[in-house]
Amino acid sequence: DVVMTQTPVSLPVSLGGQASISCRSSQSLVHSNGNTYLHWYLQKPGQSPQLLIYRVSNRFSGVPDRFSGSGSGTDFTLKISRVEPEDLGDYYCLQSTHFPYTFGAGTKLELK
Amino acid sequence: QVQLKESGPGLVQPSQTLSLTCTVSGFSLTDYSVHWVRQPPGKGLEWMGRIQSGGSTDYNSALKSRLSISRDTSKSQVFLKMNSLQTEDTAIYFCTRYPFAYWGQGTLVTVSS
Numbered sequence: 001d002v003v004m005t006q007t008p009v010s011l012p013v014s015l016g017g018q019a020s021i022s023c024r025s026s027q028s029l030v031h032s033n034g035n036t037y038l039h040w041y042l043q044k045p046g047q048s049p050q051l052l053i054y055r056v057s058n059r060f061s062g063v064p065d066r067f068s069g070s071g072s073g074t075d076f077t078l079k080i081s082r083v084e085p086e087d088l089g090d091y092y093c094l095q096s097t098h099f100p101y102t103f104g105a106g107t108k109l110e111l112k
Numbered sequence: 113q114v115q116l117k118e119s120g121p122g123l124v125q126p127s128q129t130l131s132l133t134c135t136v137s138g139f140s141l142t143d144y145s146v147h148w149v150r151q152p153p154g155k156g157l158e159w160m161g162r163i164q165s166g167g168s169t170d171y172n173s174a175l176k177s178r179l180s181i182s183r184d185t186s187k188s189q190v191f192l193k194m195n196s197l198q199t200e201d202t203a204i205y206f207c208t209r210y211p212f213a214y215w216g217q218g219t220l221v222t223v224s225s
Contacts, residue, residue: 001173037211039211039212041212043157048206048208048215048216048217048218049157049206049212049215050215051211051212051213054211054213055211060213092156092157094157094159094212096210096211099170100159100170100171100172100173100174101147101159102159103156103157103158103159104156105156106156106157
């Protein structure tokens, strides 16, 4: 199985500041069709996860442009600029290139 | 609009079989794959398996021997069955439509005698 190593586990931030979360995979996430199936989700307490970024860098509908995704191969990053209170919660990366799909262990974004 | 909703028993006894239903609306099961994801209390997310738009299934190898996913397209329902439940199967179970842009609210299943 592809292991998704997500860091840091916890990320204290100040409102208005910037946050960066890393996700590294144990093997390349480039599919045989040329696409890279790496996605990012935010889960707020008591809620279902919500899709932020799909296929590395595409913001889902309604996601503010403060969220951006980048990376390639095995190394990916989610950046959040100008952090707002509604951004706090648990962030997960997911790879859906290889079966079984696997999630990172999560990063808790919390106030400093 | 797209909606998914899980339903099933909140409590299952150890060694018994879990049966959950995901009822969807706003889209057809013949157009999209539906997946099951679970989350033990306070822990991370685990992909369990999927049923594709054509009806074929894929499972997490860690669960494959115990897990079955099926559907009834006429009722817009997807079913999860998992046998030989143990306490470590206690989790919130979600159904979601790929690429997981739409999720159900989740249903908590507790495995306990």
